[in-house]
Amino acid sequence: MSDFQLYLRVGFDHITDPNGYDHILFVMALCAIYQLKDWKKLLILVTAFTVGHSITLALATLKIVRFNTELIEFLIPITILFTCLLNFFRKTEIKKDNIRYFFAVFFGLIHGLGFSNYLTALLGQAENITLPLFAFNVGLEIGQLAIVAATLLISFVLISLLKVKSREWNLILSGAVAGVALTLVADKWIF
Secondary structure (H helix, E strand, O other), X not given: OOHHHHHHHHHHHHHHOHHHHHHHHXXXXXXXXXXXXXXXXHHHHHHHHHHHHXXXXXXXXXXXXXXXXXXXXXXXXXXXXXXXXHHHOOOXXXXXXXXXXXXXXXXXXXXXXXXXHHHHHHXXXXXXXXXXXXXXXXXXXXXXXXXXXXXXXXXXXXXXXXXXXXHHHHHHHHHHHHHHHHHHHHHHOOO
């Protein structure tokens, strides 16, 4: 297995690992207000998250940015909860989502810091981290797209076939994710 394949797999496993379900929850929260027909908007939104994630992952891995790990672990479920709150107050019609793109990048910055310690340990004293970081982020994006596809498929079945109203589906999914996020906030409370 090449280094590229190794780090691609690590990125994919990072986002899809059930033990790291906070990232899965975040991507599901991003998806809650969208339907299959909105896949392009959602692709941009998820990629915006990956861009933010990539920036801080690179900066922290290169030791350009230092941070309090406990604070980041506390902020990650806050980002999930905040995304759910945005969903709760979303009107049914999605036109301009510039604020959601901003928050996706910003929250990606926070999530990227959350994984940087592990990736730094994995890379060791590697002189060139460009290829591993690139491969990791490609794997991360592929994993996120798998979660998006699964969530949109469930959404399609519920809304189009079982005739659940999209607003109700948003509230159900966002409410469930917010409930778990609140538990994570309580578990990670640092104040």
